[in-house]
Every structure is written in C-alpha cells, then in structure tokens.
Amino acid sequence: MSNKYIGKAVTRHDAHDKAMGRIKYTDDMCDKGALVIRVLHSTVANGIVKSIDTSEAEKVPGVVRIFTCFDIKEKHYYPTAGHPWSTDPSHQDIADRLIMTDRPLFYGDDIGAVVAEDEVAASQALRILEKSVEYEELPFVLDAQEAMKEGAPQLHEKYPNNVLAHTEIHMGSVEEAIKEPGLTKVEGWYETQPVQHCHIENFICYAYGEGGRTVVVTSTQIPHIVRRVIGQALGMDWGKFRVIKPYVGGGFGNKQDVLYEPLCAWISIQLGGRLVKLDVPREETFISNRIRHAIRYHITSWMRPDGSFAARTIKAWCNNGAYSSHGHAIAAKGLNAFPQLYPCDNIDGETWTVYTNRSVAGAMRGYGMPQASYAFECHAEDCARAMKMDPLEFRRKNLMPVGYYHAFSKNELYSDTFNQCFDKGAEIIGYYDKVEKYKNQTGDIRRGIAVSTFWYNTAVYPIALETSSCRIVMNQDGSVQFQLGETEIGQGADTAAAQMIAEELSIPVDMVHPVSCQDTDITPFGTGVYASRGTYTLGFSVRQTALLLKEKVLEAAHQFTRMPVYNLDLVDGKIVRTTDGRELMTIGELALSKLYTTDGSQHLTAESTYQIKSNAYSFGCCFAEVEVDIPMCRVRLLNIVNVHDCGQVINPILASGQVHGGMSMGIGYALSEKLMWDEKTGRPLNNNLLDYKLSSFMDHPRLNAAFVENYEPTSAYGTKGLGEPPACPVAPAIRNAIGAATGVYINELPLSPHTLFREFTDAGLINDPWRNEQGKESK
Amino acid sequence: MSKQYKVVHCTINGKEVEQIVDVRASLTDMLRNDFRLTSVKKGCEVGECGACTVIIDGEGFNSCIYLAVWAEGKEIWTLEGLTGPGGELSDIQQAFIDEGAIQCGFCTPGFIMTSWEIVNSGKEYSDDELRKLLSGHLCRCTGYENIFRAVKKTMLRHLGKFEEAEKVNSQGIADYPEPMPFM
Structure with missing residues (x-):
C-alpha cells in the first residue's frame, strides 16, 4: 500500500496555535472569579488527626469556607487508578482512598481544604491551619522490606x-x-x-454546577475514567458528573490517576455549585500526586x-x-x-x-x-x-528469539527486531570501533560505550479491557471532524489519527479536524491514553469508523451519479468511477448535495466501537557513550542513540519527539533525579524543581532517535507502542557505559556524584582520607 | 493585613497601559488575570521552570518572581506580542513549528521568548553557550533536541548564514577528539 499521509512528517495540528501561545489549558479557561481551593496536607508521616481548629484561619479576610476530614459524613472509599473498570469485583482496583482523611498515612496526605476568594487569602489561611492540627503521631516506615517485617507500622487493616x-x-x-x-x-x-513525572503544567482542575449536575474541567489523560471515579468517591450516580479535558501540558502517567477531581467536585457541591478551582503548586505535585x-x-x-x-x-x-x-x-x-x-x-x-x-x-x-x-x-x-x-x-x-510466542498475551515476535535495532544503533554510534578504542584506559578521565535493551508491549490486553470508540462527522465541503476517547496530551495522538483518517477517506489531511478536547457529554466513550496504547488502539476504531463513513459516502454518491456502489471509490477527494477512472464529483459536491437534497437529506456521519483483542511487542535498544571524570565523580554523556521498532511509524517527526522525550527522562533517571524523605520525620526533602534535579538543556548531548520499521501484523495501520519504551533502556545503558569506562558497575540509581564517590572509593579508584581514618564503613 | 493597591504604568506588547494591581501580585498574575495574556504559563511560581518568561526592557525574566509593581515604566513583551497584527508568525515561532520543537506546548511560550532574545542579539553562540542560555527552561516532552535545532537554525539565519543553518541536521554523533575537561 502506498501511503499519502501515513508515515509522513505532517506538522502536528496544534503546533501553530501553540507557537502563538493561544492554546487554552485548564487554567486559561477558568473564569478569574473562581474561588481558590488549597489542600491542607498532613505534616506527619503516619498518624491520627485528633482535631483541627479552624477558628483562626477563618478570620483571614477572603476565606470563604474551611473543610476538614471531619466534614466527611459518609465515607466512600474509592480507587484512583486510571484503569478500565471491571465488572468483576475480583479484578477491580483497590478502593482505599477518601477525599479527605483523619488517618493520614504519609506526609502530604489530604486532611482538609481551604476555600478563599484569592490565592493569597487561601495560602495565608492554610499556613495558620497547618499549625492548628492536633495529631496523634504514629511510627512510620519508609522502606518496602522494612514494612514487611513483624512489628512494622500497619497502614491498611x-x-x-x-x-x-x-x-x-x-x-x-x-x-x-x-x-x-x-x-x-x-x-x-x-x-x-522514586522519581516524579514533572510535567510542566501541574495538575489543576475546576468545578461548577450546571443543570443539576457538576461539571469538572481537569488536566487529565483519562476523562471518562475520572467521571466514574468521581461518582464512586462521592457515592453518587456517575451521570451526575460531566468531565471536560482541555489541552494538557504533559501527563506521563501522573494524570492517568484520579487526583483531586473528586475533592474539587465535592467542594463545589457543598457550596451550591459555585465555581471552585484547585491548582496544585509544584511542591505539592511532587508529594501529593503520584510518583x-x-x-x-x-x-x-x-x-x-x-x-x-x-x-x-x-x-x-x-x-x-x-x-x-x-x-x-x-x-x-x-x-x-x-x-x-x-x-x-x-x-x-x-x-x-x-x-x-x-x-x-x-x-x-x-x-x-x-x-x-x-x-x-x-x-x-x-x-x-x-x-x-x-x-x-x-x-x-x-x-527472545524470532518466532517467540507468549501464550497468555498471544504476543509474537514476528521480526528480528533486536538484532536489527542493535545493528542500526551500533552503526550510528560507531559501537565496535569505540569498544576497541576505549580498551585499557588509564588516567582520571576515561570513556566507555555500552548498550542496553528492554521488553515492552502495547496496550493492556488481555489483563484489562481494551476498547476504542470514534465518531467522524462530515461537513458540507467534505471535510470532517473526528472525536476519540484517546486524549491528546502532547504526544501527537490527534495528528496521528488525522493522518489515518485522511489516508482511509483519501482526503487531504488539512480537511481532517481533530476535536481535541474531550467532554464526557459529547466524546464517545474511551478510556484515555496510557500503556503506549493510543496510536495502536485508536487505529482500530478510526479505521473501522472511516470505512463506515466511506460506505455511506459511496451510497450517497450512487444517488447522484447513478453508478453502482461497487464501481465507485474515493480517491484524492473525488468520487471516482473505478471502471474507467473518471472523476464524477468531488467529495465536497457530494457532501453538499447529500445534506441539502430534497430527496433524502442526510448528514454524513459514522460512529463505532472496536474492542481490541490483541497486543504487540515493542522493542528497541539504547547505546550510550560516556566520559567519566573519576576524581570529580562526574559523568558526561557524550553520545546517545535509541533505536525502536514500533512497527509502521505514522509520523516520523512526532515519533522522534516521543523518543527524544523518553531518552531525556531516562537521562534524568540515570544521572540526577531522586525524591528523598527524611528518615527521622518522614518529611519530603526535595519536593521542588531546584533541589530535585530534572535533567536540563545542559545535561543533554544531541539525542539520536532511529527506527526499524517491521509492520505489525495485528495492527490496523502496522503501528505499535512508542510512548513509554524510549524511557526504559537509557539508565542501564549509561550504567553499563560507566562500568566499561571505569570497571565499576553500579547497581543503584541515580548515578549521581554522591553514588559515584562512594562506589569509586569502594573500588579503590579514589582515595578518601577521611574514610581511611574512620575505617571502611559498611554500605 | 488589608489589601494595598497601586497603579502601574507600562508598555505591554507595544501598547501603553495603566493597571491597578494588588501590591503582592506577580507580573505573571497581572499579565494572565488583568490582560488575559495566557501564554504566560505558571509551572512552579518560584523561578525554577521558565514557563512564565517574558521580555522586560529587552531581557528575559521569570515573571512569576517579578512583582507587578516593578513593571512601572517598563516595556514588556509576551509571546502574544511576537505575532504580527495580521497573525504573522515571527521566524522563531515558525522554526519551533517546522522543527517539531513543540509537543504539549506548555513550556513553549517561555522557550520562544528566550530564543527570541537569543536570535535577536546579533551574536553567534556556540552549541554549549546556546545550551547554557536556554537552560533556565525545563521541558519534559522534547528532550530539548528539536528546540535546540530550531534556535540554532534561526540564530544562523539571522546572521545571514543560510547554508550553515540548513546543515544543522536532525541528528548527529559528536566526535570528541580527546577527553575534555568539564564545563
């Protein structure tokens, strides 16, 4: 099949508006008269809230209401994971969360909320309120293996x-x-x-009453799931909530969880449907969202x-x-x-x-x-x-050899992906030459090169439901809008889907318009984007729906051309008679005629659901070349190449962008990022972007993204998962390269100067006089 | 403490304005709330991420840690101001589109403002210098790769080096001649 749009570097549909700064994210859409919510977080790592004295905080001018965990009269425990719901109770997510709790289980747990007229009043009241909480403190445990021991503090009965x-x-x-x-x-x-997602747009949502229901506008990857969970959390019918997802400033999985939407909706309801906004500060995003x-x-x-x-x-x-x-x-x-x-x-x-x-x-x-x-x-x-x-x-x-078949998932390795990726990556980075060149180095500054691979798959079949729904509506000029439950969060899903529809209907891609923002009242049901599923899963419903629409278009064309449907096709925006290739009318003429005809007027639209019962391996590798300054305990990443087989690449520029982003996250994971807690108090130590070392512009070399394209036979368009895989192989490749350079292979992340100092000293590469004096510490 | 207000006079995107502001408000608040210039993004509100960057008297600032009252008499440009009256994009905006430097788009306005300052400086910066100049901005989507290319190409074009700009390729393995000391 020769493609006109699939596999081409189509500019993402929202790039122009984003370059102008006029795309509206959640906060940009919220009326500035919204009341501001700030969450009161626990300042103990484990305990019981005995009382919260709200009287002083209430005196702050501008404070509207203060809610505490004691205002929750009916406790509805709810699950937060952005998984498709299961009607089988044994497969349902654990419901262990309350919108506010009097039994905080971590430093940062949600125990109350301030509602005020502006941010300053809310923050002032919050500071007072934090000092007005009486806790019974309980012992806490931060380490997983310690938590399993007899006598460790018990979190959940x-x-x-x-x-x-x-x-x-x-x-x-x-x-x-x-x-x-x-x-x-x-x-x-x-x-x-532990690390955090650090999408640049923090989580934010706002809620208001309308028509006897509550509308929640939220920065999420999973609007339909959010609606379900709000209903569960508030013990109300799910249809009582309408969830709208505007443009999202990055998600990376944090927004594949229900975060503060239930609390925000609950507060709006308590205030008779008033408009309330809950904008999570960066410091709270680190500790009170997900990690x-x-x-x-x-x-x-x-x-x-x-x-x-x-x-x-x-x-x-x-x-x-x-x-x-x-x-x-x-x-x-x-x-x-x-x-x-x-x-x-x-x-x-x-x-x-x-x-x-x-x-x-x-x-x-x-x-x-x-x-x-x-x-x-x-x-x-x-x-x-x-x-x-x-x-x-x-x-x-x-x-895993070619032909490997996994019985449970029915995944099969159809191609020699690993070797092809290795060959391509090795050639780009000059692997074999450099391995030779870097042998037998001495001196303080040494270089190394190494490789790493990973296992990944696409979507969640057969563990959970995989379903995708699509609606395509044709306009009078033959252009179309489409809607999907798979959300655009920056990855480019809308553009990829537009390319597929353009291909299937054979119309120019600029005649295919994504309805980019999901609204549970309007958008067909879909579970959102996660599990590197978007392009794979939406492909099925997009193709099926586009074919349904095409069928209707050709049936309509029969009315105006008198030709039998089986002799008609859609080619380059025209109705073509296949027997002689004659162009009979344009798609625009057809759409206009069908809508305004006085003999059987019809708006041309199609909608369908496809339940996906397949999955696909998505493999690749990373080559990293490093230079290690041993006395300084610092690693300079010289070159890095990721090679992926995600099947057919739908859009090379967007696919490369996904790989770059994953590599970048992998670099931070390898070298600098780590969330830390105080062992004595359980308090987070570095929950801000200054002390938490996200990899910056200066920490990156040029990022090389390459692909081998083995058409995925189970897929609607030959494609498979790419969103997450690039983040997987980077840290071990860097670790192995440091090992190749120095002979020291380190089994702990991040490979920061702190870690390297300890390991290089242990290995005798660095002489630490202080440690020699104290005697060798045990690790 | 009761609220205090002050009148601020400044030029925003070429237009003289007068605005009463809460003395505690940041320039981000003023630009977003009073002028609805929503390209100015809030990512951390303490000057760490760069999403709120605007140009003040020719220099890029984090507007979240710049009080609105300090804007008195200043000339301020936001991303909305880079677009011409007929919606024409500046070359740096176009380069971000062409090079695939935009994903979620949230860091984009801030990045473009700093890039605009760089490409209009009339200077030719080395790759390392460019990285340092842009390092006040955090991006979690792009790995900075395509942003780097967009800025470098536009910088070279501003200097009349069109052929060199076209040679800034999409990928490159650097061949470091010998171990280099750290920057």
Whole structure:
C-alpha cells in the first residue's frame, strides 16, 4: 500500500496555535472569579488527626469556607487508578482512598481544604491551619522490606505486613537445573529510586454546577475514567458528573490517576455549585500526586560455559507508598517480562507490592519497566562479563528469539527486531570501533560505550479491557471532524489519527479536524491514553469508523451519479468511477448535495466501537557513550542513540519527539533525579524543581532517535507502542557505559556524584582520607 | 493585613497601559488575570521552570518572581506580542513549528521568548553557550533536541548564514577528539 499521509512528517495540528501561545489549558479557561481551593496536607508521616481548629484561619479576610476530614459524613472509599473498570469485583482496583482523611498515612496526605476568594487569602489561611492540627503521631516506615517485617507500622487493616499483593511464577525446576556441573552463578541487587513525572503544567482542575449536575474541567489523560471515579468517591450516580479535558501540558502517567477531581467536585457541591478551582503548586505535585515506584530487585542467574542460561531467579520489592493507586500492576509487569526477555526453562520469580508511609506511587512512563530494565540489563551485563563475552553478542545469543510466542498475551515476535535495532544503533554510534578504542584506559578521565535493551508491549490486553470508540462527522465541503476517547496530551495522538483518517477517506489531511478536547457529554466513550496504547488502539476504531463513513459516502454518491456502489471509490477527494477512472464529483459536491437534497437529506456521519483483542511487542535498544571524570565523580554523556521498532511509524517527526522525550527522562533517571524523605520525620526533602534535579538543556548531548520499521501484523495501520519504551533502556545503558569506562558497575540509581564517590572509593579508584581514618564503613 | 493597591504604568506588547494591581501580585498574575495574556504559563511560581518568561526592557525574566509593581515604566513583551497584527508568525515561532520543537506546548511560550532574545542579539553562540542560555527552561516532552535545532537554525539565519543553518541536521554523533575537561 502506498501511503499519502501515513508515515509522513505532517506538522502536528496544534503546533501553530501553540507557537502563538493561544492554546487554552485548564487554567486559561477558568473564569478569574473562581474561588481558590488549597489542600491542607498532613505534616506527619503516619498518624491520627485528633482535631483541627479552624477558628483562626477563618478570620483571614477572603476565606470563604474551611473543610476538614471531619466534614466527611459518609465515607466512600474509592480507587484512583486510571484503569478500565471491571465488572468483576475480583479484578477491580483497590478502593482505599477518601477525599479527605483523619488517618493520614504519609506526609502530604489530604486532611482538609481551604476555600478563599484569592490565592493569597487561601495560602495565608492554610499556613495558620497547618499549625492548628492536633495529631496523634504514629511510627512510620519508609522502606518496602522494612514494612514487611513483624512489628512494622500497619497502614491498611486488610493488608497484613503491608503486603498489597504478592505473586509468584515458576517454570521448570531451578533446584534441579542448578545441579548441572560447570555452571557460573551471577547474583546482584539492583536498586531504583522514586522519581516524579514533572510535567510542566501541574495538575489543576475546576468545578461548577450546571443543570443539576457538576461539571469538572481537569488536566487529565483519562476523562471518562475520572467521571466514574468521581461518582464512586462521592457515592453518587456517575451521570451526575460531566468531565471536560482541555489541552494538557504533559501527563506521563501522573494524570492517568484520579487526583483531586473528586475533592474539587465535592467542594463545589457543598457550596451550591459555585465555581471552585484547585491548582496544585509544584511542591505539592511532587508529594501529593503520584510518583514512580522505587523497586528493589534481586536476580540470580546460573550460566552454562557457552553463555546460555541454565536457571534464573528474581525477587522484587515494590514500594507503593501509602495508597494502592495502580497497585500490583506495576511490579507484575516487570515479573511478567522477566522470563520473556531472556527466556530460560527454569525460573523462579516472586514480587511483593508493599504499602509504606511515602508518597503514593502510580503510573509513570514505562509502568515498572524503567526499573525492571535497569535490573535486567545491569544483570545481563554482569552475566556477560562473568562469562567473558562481548555484552552485545551475549544479548544477541540470549534474547527472545524470532518466532517467540507468549501464550497468555498471544504476543509474537514476528521480526528480528533486536538484532536489527542493535545493528542500526551500533552503526550510528560507531559501537565496535569505540569498544576497541576505549580498551585499557588509564588516567582520571576515561570513556566507555555500552548498550542496553528492554521488553515492552502495547496496550493492556488481555489483563484489562481494551476498547476504542470514534465518531467522524462530515461537513458540507467534505471535510470532517473526528472525536476519540484517546486524549491528546502532547504526544501527537490527534495528528496521528488525522493522518489515518485522511489516508482511509483519501482526503487531504488539512480537511481532517481533530476535536481535541474531550467532554464526557459529547466524546464517545474511551478510556484515555496510557500503556503506549493510543496510536495502536485508536487505529482500530478510526479505521473501522472511516470505512463506515466511506460506505455511506459511496451510497450517497450512487444517488447522484447513478453508478453502482461497487464501481465507485474515493480517491484524492473525488468520487471516482473505478471502471474507467473518471472523476464524477468531488467529495465536497457530494457532501453538499447529500445534506441539502430534497430527496433524502442526510448528514454524513459514522460512529463505532472496536474492542481490541490483541497486543504487540515493542522493542528497541539504547547505546550510550560516556566520559567519566573519576576524581570529580562526574559523568558526561557524550553520545546517545535509541533505536525502536514500533512497527509502521505514522509520523516520523512526532515519533522522534516521543523518543527524544523518553531518552531525556531516562537521562534524568540515570544521572540526577531522586525524591528523598527524611528518615527521622518522614518529611519530603526535595519536593521542588531546584533541589530535585530534572535533567536540563545542559545535561543533554544531541539525542539520536532511529527506527526499524517491521509492520505489525495485528495492527490496523502496522503501528505499535512508542510512548513509554524510549524511557526504559537509557539508565542501564549509561550504567553499563560507566562500568566499561571505569570497571565499576553500579547497581543503584541515580548515578549521581554522591553514588559515584562512594562506589569509586569502594573500588579503590579514589582515595578518601577521611574514610581511611574512620575505617571502611559498611554500605 | 488589608489589601494595598497601586497603579502601574507600562508598555505591554507595544501598547501603553495603566493597571491597578494588588501590591503582592506577580507580573505573571497581572499579565494572565488583568490582560488575559495566557501564554504566560505558571509551572512552579518560584523561578525554577521558565514557563512564565517574558521580555522586560529587552531581557528575559521569570515573571512569576517579578512583582507587578516593578513593571512601572517598563516595556514588556509576551509571546502574544511576537505575532504580527495580521497573525504573522515571527521566524522563531515558525522554526519551533517546522522543527517539531513543540509537543504539549506548555513550556513553549517561555522557550520562544528566550530564543527570541537569543536570535535577536546579533551574536553567534556556540552549541554549549546556546545550551547554557536556554537552560533556565525545563521541558519534559522534547528532550530539548528539536528546540535546540530550531534556535540554532534561526540564530544562523539571522546572521545571514543560510547554508550553515540548513546543515544543522536532525541528528548527529559528536566526535570528541580527546577527553575534555568539564564545563
């Protein structure tokens, strides 16, 4: 099929308006007369709110109302994860959250709210209120494994030892397999840190009453899910709420959770439907939204002399924070990937998701796979080194082979993706030459190059429902509007969908208009964007709906051309008689005629739902070249290349942009980002963009994004997931490159100067006189 | 404390204005709320992210940590002011579109204002200097890659170096001759 629009670098539909600064995000749409909500957060990591004295705060001029956890008369516990709802109770997300609680479980938990006429009054009242809370403080626990011990503070009654979930996998027999003579055992602990999404638009929503219902406008990835959860949280019918999603300034998974929409809606209802706005400050975004799980991995492999795996074990402890949010799904994804990426007949695996008194971990770009990729690919490197094999050749030998079929997901590796990506990346960065060049370095400044790969898939089938709905409406000139439940959050989903519709209807892409903002009253049902699903899932409903519309168009054309439908087609915006290629009328003439005809007037529109029952592997790799200044404990990233096989690339410029963004997040994850808490108080230490080191313009070299395009056979347009995969392989590639440069392979993120100093000192690369004096500390 | 107000006179996007402001209001608040110049974005409100950047007397500032009352007598430009009266885009805006430098778009207005200052400085900056000049802005979508290209190309075009601008390719592996000391 030769494509006119698919695979082309079409400019994103909203770029012009964004370059002019006139795109409206949530705050830009809110009337400036809105009352301002500020949330009162717990200042203890675990405790009971005994009382909140609101009298002083109420005296602040401009304060309208103060609500506290004691105003919640009916407790409706609700789940927050942006998962499709399941009608089977055993598959429903854990409902452990209240809009305000008198039993705060982390520093930053929501215990009250101030409503004021302006931000200054709200902030002043909040400062007074923070000092007017009486707590009974309880012991807290911040570490997942500590939280599982006997006697640790218990967060949720139903979950003894704070274990939210524990799952195991067993294949073959590890016990028998390790009896094979001549095996080499490789073992390691791999520790990943909590990080935050840091979309530049903080979470914000506003709510008001209209027509006996409550309208909530919110910066979200999942408007239809938000409506359901508001209903659950308030114990009201879901149809009582209308959720509108304007343009969104980045989500990355944080906005794949229901955040403050229920509280905002509740407050508006308490105030008789008055317009209230809840704009979360950056400092609160860090601790009271969602974060990425810190996961601690332990992996052991038994290698045969030829470098193949005889047996493997994996254990993981996933720090979920104080509430379930996405729950066990994140840890489970890593465990599920383990036997697939490097298949082995004998595997034991188990993973625990554990409640702790830290900020709530939820979805964040990669959904457990940045952590797992770090562990898997550090370990793969360690195995290759133990066997004295070239790390790239080791991977080629042991990775999932072509033709691999996964029975549960029905995923299949149709192409030689790994090798193709390795070959392309190696050529771009000059891998083999540099490996040679960087051998046997001495001196303070050394360079290294390394590779890493990852496992990823597309969408959530078969674990949860996958459904997509689309509506296309034709105008009098033959141009169309379309609506989808898959939201535009900056990734370019609307533009990709427009390209598909233009292709299918054979009309110019500038005649295809996305209705970019979802409104649960108007937009067909869809669960939103997450799981790198958007382009894959929307493709099915877009294609199906466009074909339905095309059928109607050709039926209408029959009326005006007298030709049978089977001899008609839509080509380049024209109704064409296929038998001789004659252009009979334009799509505009047809649309106009059909609407205004006095003989069977009809507006041309189509709408349909497609339930997706497939999934697709989406693999790739990252090559990183670093320079390490050993005495300064600093890493300079010289070159970096990501290569991805996301099937057919729908739009190369937007696809590259996705890869760049993921690489950037990976660079921060590798080198600088880490959210920290005070061990003594449980208080967050660096919840702002100054102390939390997001990677900046100066921390990046040029970012190279490359693709191999193996058409995905299960897909409507040959495409598959790309949103999250680029973030997965970067940190282990950098870690392995630092190891190649210095001989020091570090199993903890981030690889910041602090970590490097400790590790280089341990390795004897740095002489720390102070430490020599004190005697070697244990880690 | 009762509210105090003050009249501020300044020029915004070429137009002289007079506005009564709460003395505690930031310039971001004034521009967004009183003039509905919503390209001025709030990302942190403490001068960390750069989303609220505007040009004041020719120099880029984080308007969130610039009091509205300090704007007295100043000449202020926001992204709305870069667009011509007939909606014409400036070349730096067009370059952000052409190079795919825009994703969610939230950091875009601030980035374009600083970039505008750079490309109109008449100077040719090295790659490292450009990165440093732009490092007051945080972006979580683009990895800065396409933004870098948009700014560098426009800078070169402003200097009449059109051929060089076209050579700024979409990807590049840098060949560092020997280990370099850190910046």
